[in-house]
Amino acid sequence: GAGVSQSPSNKVTEKGKDVELRCDPISGHTALYWYRQSLGQGLEFLIYFQGNSAPDKSGLPSDRFSAERTGGSVSTLTIQRTQQEDSAVYLCASSRLPVGSGANVLTFGAGSRLTVL
Amino acid sequence: GNSVTQMEGPVTLSEEAFLTINCTYTATGYPSLFWYVQYPGEGLQLLLKATKADDKGSNKGFEATYRKETTSFHLEKGSVQVSDSAVYFCAQKVSGGSYIPTFGRGTSLIVHP
Numbered sequence: 055g056a057g058v059s060q061s062p063s064n065k066v067t068e069k070g071k072d073v074e075l076r077c078d079p080i081s082g083h084t085a086l087y088w089y090r091q092s093l094g095q096g097l098e099f100l101i102y103f104q105g106n107s108a109p110d111k112s113g114l115p116s117d118r119f120s121a122e123r124t125g126g127s128v129s130t131l132t133i134q135r136t137q138q139e140d141s142a143v144y145l146c147a148s149s150r151l152p153v154g155s156g157a158n159v160l161t162f163g164a165g166s167r168l169t170v171l
Numbered sequence: 172g173n174s175v176t177q178m179e180g181p182v183t184l185s186e187e188a189f190l191t192i193n194c195t196y197t198a199t200g201y202p203s204l205f206w207y208v209q210y211p212g213e214g215l216q217l218l219l220k221a222t223k224a225d226d227k228g229s230n231k232g233f234e235a236t237y238r239k240e241t242t243s244f245h246l247e248k249g250s251v252q253v254s255d256s257a258v259y260f261c262a263q264k265v266s267g268g269s270y271i272p273t274f275g276r277g278t279s280l281i282v283h284p
Contacts, residue, residue, distance in 0.1 A: 058214065085270065096276030097215075097260065104270065113271075145214065159205065160272065162214035 056080075058163035060146050066169045067136055075131045075166045079148030086129050087160060088121060091143040100144075103129065136170045143167045173198050175261050177275035184251055184282050192246040192278045194235075194261035202263040204228075204237055204244040205272070209258045218246075218259070256282045 059078040067073050079086050088100040099113035103123045114120070118136075123129040133140055144167075147160040178193040196202060203222045207215040219228030224239035235246045244261060261275040 087271070089274070097274035099271050099273075102271055110271065147215075159217045159220065160207075160215075162207075162216065164212065164214045 058146055058148055058161055060144075060163035060166050062166055063164065064167045064169075066171065068171050069138060070135055072132065072134045073136055073168060075133075075144050075146075075168070077129045077131070077146030077148075077163060079127065079129070079146070080150075080161055081127075083148035083150050083161070084126070085149040085151065086123055087147045087149075088129070088131050089145045089147065091145055091165065092141075097145065100131070133168075136168075138170045141168055141170045173202070173263060173265055173273045175263055175273055175275035177259075177261050177278050180258075180277070180279040182278060182280050184280070186253055186282055186284055187250045188282075190246070190248040190251045190255075190280065192259055192261075192280070194244045194246065194275060196242050196244065196261075196263045198242075198263060198265050200265035202265045204235070205262040205264070206233070206235055206244070206246050207260040207262060207274075209260065209277070211257070215260060251280070251282045253282045253284055256280055 061076045084105045086103040089097045091097055101121045102110040118134045121131045143165040145162055145165045147162045149160050174197050176195050205220045206218040208218045209215045219230040221228040221237040224237055227236045233248045235244050258277045258279050260277045262272045264272040
């Protein structure tokens with residue numbers, strides 16, 4: 055597609071429920087990133103996918119968080135048993151190649167705003 | 172470790188004022204440096220970048236110079252417009268190793284007519 059598409063744009067859920075957030079990256083972009091943007095906290099890295107390699111999950115805050123990327127394209131971030139502190143904007147970004155020497159940059163989606171009541 | 176520190180916001184200016192948003196970094200290697208901008212309701216987009224010391228990135232009237240001696244990459248604009256109101260993020264990416272860019276907390280800019 056022309057840009058990175060994320061859905062839903064807004065999600066309100068009750069504490070304890072599971073949620074799924076979807077990211078459709080730019081066609082041909084092999085690298086995909088999930089970040090979390092909390093008020094006053096900046097961008098917190100969650101997980102990184104590159105091609106068929108094992109994802110870098112080092113940023114996931116707990117085992118309630120998981121993500122997958124099917125067919126090297128669409129990615130789904132799943133949060134199980136949501137807590138109020140999970141409320142944030144979840145941003146997805148893609149890149150044609152890993153961000154290496156600086157030649158490649160990230161293209162972000164508009165984000166999915168999650169509110170846990 | 173690798174980190175980015177930005178000045179706290181919000182920064183509130185009148186139209187045509189001079190803008191500076193400070194950014195400093197710590198890095199275990201030799202990073203590339205970026206400024207991203209997030210307009211209301213939109214995703215982050217690259218504003219400018221610099222990949223080596225003394226490089227100056229520029230775009231849309233904004234400039235930032237990679238200063239290795241002070242580990243800084245301050246964003247400047249000579250005359251801001253209302254349409255520049257947004258959140259600005261400084262970021263770095265160290266060559267080699269992890270392919271995960273590190274972002275600052277963001278600085279909100281509000282420009283009044």
